[in-house]
Amino acid sequence: MSVIGFIGLGNMGLPMATNLLKANHALKVFDLNPVALETIGKLGATVSAHAIDASQDVDVVITMLPNGSIVESTYLGEHGILQQANREPIYIDCSTIAPESSKRIAEAANRHDLEVVDAPVSGGIMGAREGTLCFIVGGEAGTVGKINPILRAMGKTVIHAGGHGSGQLAKICNNLLAAVLMTGTAEALALGVRNGLSPRILSDVIRNSSGRNFMVERWNPWPGILPDVPSSHDYNGGFQVNLMLKDLGLALDCAQASQASVPLGALARNLFTLHGEADEDNPLSDISSIQKLYYPNPQQN
Incomplete structure (x- = not known):
C-alpha cells in the first residue's frame, strides 16, 4: 500500500482517486471544489487544505488538472509542489x-x-469509473516500472510512449x-434519423460494420442508446467541450510547429467551436453534445 497525494478531483480525477481507495492505497487529496472533497472524504481520503499539504509525506503525487498553466503553476510556481517536496515522491501528471x-x-x-x-x-469518464483507463506515459523506463502497480489500480493499460513529453504528444494525437x-x-446518426x-x-449497424468505433460503442452521442453515458443524462459529466477545444488547440499548435497537415482536426475544432458558441451551457457539456449541432x-430512443 502506498500513500498517494491526489490533486484535481474533476469528472476524471474523482473516480480515479476512488479506485485508488478501493485498491487500499492511503489518499491525501486537494481540489478547489468542496463537494468533490466531501465526496472523497466520506470514502476514506484525508482532505488537505492546500495542494502542498496533499503533496507532502507521500510516496506518489498524482495531478489531474484542466490545463497547462494550472499544471505549471502547481509544480513550478512560487509555492510549487516540487520545491516543497519533503519525501522525494514520484510525480505523475x-x-x-x-x-x-x-x-x-x-x-x-x-x-x-x-x-x-x-x-x-x-x-473517458466511463473508463475512469470502471478502472479501465489507458495511461500513456512519457518519462524514464525505470520510473514507469515503479508506478505501474498504481496506474493499474486506475486502468487496465499502461503504454510507455518514450521520453518526457511523449505521453502528451501521443495523447494529443489520440x-x-x-x-x-x-x-x-x-453526423452519421443525424443523417440516418432525418431519413x-x-x-x-x-x-447497432455501425457497431457491427466498417464504421465501428469507440464513440458509437462506448460514448454514443444519441440519448438513450447507452444508459450510463453523458448523452443519456442531458450531456452532463464526461469530457467537457471546452477541454476538447483546449486539446484540439494543442494538436493544431503541434501540427503548425511540425508543418503537419491536419485538415480533419482543423474541421473538428471548427465544429466544436460552433457548438460551444451556440449555447452558454455547451462549453461545460460533454463532447457528445456535438450531436445537437447536427440534430x-x-x-x-
Missing part, C-alpha cells in the same frame, strides 16, 4: 497539456533529484482523432 510544459516540469524535477512522468489518460470520430458519429432510421438500429433536439 495525468493532465493533458503541451509536451513542452511536461518537459519543463521534468527539467525542474531533475534539478531537485525528483522523478516525474507525464501520464495522460484515455478512456484526442484529435477522438474529436473527428465523435463529430463523424454524430427515418432508428438511432438505436443505426448504432438540435435528439430524443431518448
